[in-house]
Amino acid sequence: MAYSSKAKDFYAGELQGMKDKGIFKEERFIQSPQAASIKVEFPKGAEPKQVLNFCANNYLGLSSHPEVVKAAHEALDSRGYGLSSVRFICGTQDIHNELEIKMSEFLGMEGTCLFPSCMEANAGLFDVVLTPEDAMISDRLVHASIVDGLKLCKAQMFNYKHNSMSHLEEKLQEAQSCRLRMIITDGVFSMDGDIAPLDKICDLADKYDAMVMVDDSHATGFIGKTGRGTHEYHNVMKRVDIITTTFGKGLGGATGGSVSGPKEIAEMCRQRARPYLFSNTMPPAVVAGSLKVLEILSKSTDRRDKLEKNTTYWRAGLTKAGFDLKQGDTPIVPVMLYNAKLAQDIARDLYHEGIYVTGFFFPVVAQGQARIRTQISAGHEMEHLDKALAAFTKIGQKYGILGLKKDEIIAKYGL
Numbered sequence: 001m002a003y004s005s006k007a008k009d010f011y012a013g014e015l016q017g018m019k020d021k022g023i024f025k026e027e028r029f030i031q032s033p034q035a036a037s038i039k040v041e042f043p044k045g046a047e048p049k050q051v052l053n054f055c056a057n058n059y060l061g062l063s064s065h066p067e068v069v070k071a072a073h074e075a076l077d078s079r080g081y082g083l084s085s086v087r088f089i090c091g092t093q094d095i096h097n098e099l100e101i102k103m104s105e106f107l108g109m110e111g112t113c114l115f116p117s118c119m120e121a122n123a124g125l126f127d128v129v130l131t132p133e134d135a136m137i138s139d140r141l142v143h144a145s146i147v148d149g150l151k152l153c154k155a156q157m158f159n160y161k162h163n164s165m166s167h168l169e170e171k172l173q174e175a176q177s178c179r180l181r182m183i184i185t186d187g188v189f190s191m192d193g194d195i196a197p198l199d200k201i202c203d204l205a206d207k208y209d210a211m212v213m214v215d216d217s218h219a220t221g222f223i224g225k226t227g228r229g230t231h232e233y234h235n236v237m238k239r240v241d242i243i244t245t246t247f248g249k250g251l252g253g254a255t256g257g258s259v260s261g262p263k264e265i266a267e268m269c270r271q272r273a274r275p276y277l278f279s280n281t282m283p284p285a286v287v288a289g290s291l292k293v294l295e296i297l298s299k300s301t302d303r304r305d306k307l308e309k310n311t312t313y314w315r316a317g318l319t320k321a322g323f324d325l326k327q328g329d330t331p332i333v334p335v336m337l338y339n340a341k342l343a344q345d346i347a348r349d350l351y352h353e354g355i356y357v358t359g360f361f362f363p364v365v366a367q368g369q370a371r372i373r374t375q376i377s378a379g380h381e382m383e384h385l386d387k388a389l390a391a392f393t394k395i396g397q398k399y400g401i402l403g404l405k406k407d408e409i410i411a412k413y414g415l
């Protein structure tokens with residue numbers, strides 16, 4: 001047998017090491033649809049418990065929306081369960097094409113190419129549009145899927161300090177001899193919930209002749225006054241060249257991703273992007289659900305407006321209680337705890353209070369930056385927010401961290 005005791009002992013040791021450090025991630029089993037209130041089995045075998053969910057990317061509360069579910073049901077009947085093919089062989093239905101058109105309209109772009117996920121959109125894009133003669137200039141905190149996508153591309157790599165426009169400008173100058181330049185950033189950064197300064201980025205792109213690519217996975221559907229994303233928020237809707245995003249978060253939360261941009265770039269992805277060519281197509285029910293989501297969001301801004309109101313209330317409540325928050329303008333509200341074990345312990349205690357949140361720590365965030373990332377949804381009602389604020393306050397008191405600043409929390413709990 002090739003799985004030797006040497007291999008087994010190595011892996012077992014690694015896993016035990018994670019447990020000893022208190023950073024082993026335990027799965028919790030949800031026994032209901034995804035929503036603001038969910039039924040969870042944790043730990044395995046325990047009596048299931050109804051808890052309020054504050055860690056889903058279900059920003060618009062559409063994951064289990066009856067109209068979306070109905071559209072998916074109808075597509076199961078009319079288009080079947082799976083296509084058993086990649087897009088270019090026989091995995092493209094009329095509804096895939098329709099979703100590409102509707103997505104382009106929603107984002108204000110010329111063309112769209114669907115992918116099985118945004119991870120795969122990012123894995124495919126760069127290698128298709130940039131060569132060793134070109135430059136990719138990325139923010140240092142871009143999402144892991146972009147990091148991986150950049151590794152798959154042979155263009156010259158530059159990166160700039162997070163959201164630092166002076167550093168970006170330096171890198172653009174360094175890359176002036178390259179044929180094409182692309183500035184690459186998240187729209188909303190998922191761990192801190194801060195927004196890239198796309199207006200300034202577009203100014204620099206004009207000055208130094210660079211394309212702008214934005215991954216708007218944590219923005220599409222709700223950032224900006226009609227929810228088109230960070231390019232709308234910063235009033236640069238015609239100035240961002242390429243947007244990748246996911247159908248797996250605010251837009252219903254099933255699965256799927258896209259690259260939108262100039263029609264040549266969408267077409268290049270169709271011709272050459274490896275995840276498009278070699279990974280299965282989005283299932284029909286998900287495509288139909290996504291179409292319904294875009295229809296709902298194009299008709300009214302009620303959901304993103306409610307999300308904004310909920311977020312303001314939540315931030316104000318946690319601030320008043322004395323938590324140390326990352327400041328920002330998005331429904332990602334990180335409660336900073338710095339110590340990984342403290343983040344885990346508080347998350348566990350909150351669960352027993354009926355609030356489902358997760359502790360984040362290295363390598364998901366930098367060392368010493370452990371936190372509980374709370375995420376607000378249009379599916380939350382005022383009573384949910386009030387109940388969660390009361391639970392956070394109770395547990396914050398238990399650990400004696402209310403009103404403490406960064407240095408004080410670190411002095412008390414270490415890193």
Ligand SMILES: *Cc1c(COP(=O)(O)O)cnc(C)c1O
Nearest residue numbers: 117118119143145215217246248
């Ligand atoms: C979640 C996320 C992705 C991955 O999206 P999937 O469709 O789940 O693969 C990519 N980029 C960013 C910025 C994300 O937050």
